[in-house]
Amino acid sequence: MGGDYYTSPIEFLINTLGGLYVAAVMLRFLFQLSRADFYNPISQFIVKITNPLLVPLRRVIPSVGGIDTASLVLLMLLQMAIFAIVLLLRGGIPTPGVLLIAALIELLQLLINIYFWAILIQAILSWVQPGQYNPASSLLFQLTSPLLAPARRLLPPISGLDLSPLIVIMGLKLAEMILLPPLARLMM
DSSP states (O other): OHHHHHHHHHHHHHHHHHHHHHHHHHHHHHHHHTTOOTTSHHHHHHHHHHHHHHHHHHHHSOOBTTBOHHHHHHHHHHHHHHHHHHHHHTTOOOOHHHHHHHHHHHHHHHHHHHHHHHHHHHHHHHHHSTTOOOHHHHHHHHHHHHHHHHHHHHSOOBTTBOOHHHHHHHHHHHHHHHHHHHHHHHHO
8 A cells, every 4th residue: 555655656757757858858859850950049958958868878879871869769768768667666567578669659659749739839829929039939940840841832821821730730640540559559
């Protein structure tokens, strides 16, 4: 009884703090991939909080084809560690295969959610404060441009209304429905 009382708060802290750090590493990877402004204050914050784990890992794991593989490895290791700790707290025994698939599912879900919310927030900001600069909106634009640019070529603005965010959000949700269930079935 006493162990269960403390398990939930500890699990909550591990999931929350670990999840926030995993999101920061994911954002750093995505900012590098989209060539977002490195000197943006938000980018600098992300770099500073992810450097302690990422810099030593980069000494061992080189980039491949311009992709920061050290960030990807760190993402997988962190997510697997979070799942392993939570599973151990619940009395389970983690197996590498389950941890790997669970981490992959969680990271794909995080990737889709980051782009979903970035596009949604960017669209709302374009209605509320069009043309005004702030570091967050600039970073959102740089982050989402690789996804929105092809959608804009496919469906250019109609009477000044840009529907490309709608197309990309639908594509993200469709990818989520197609990719994640088969991976979840692998864990069973």
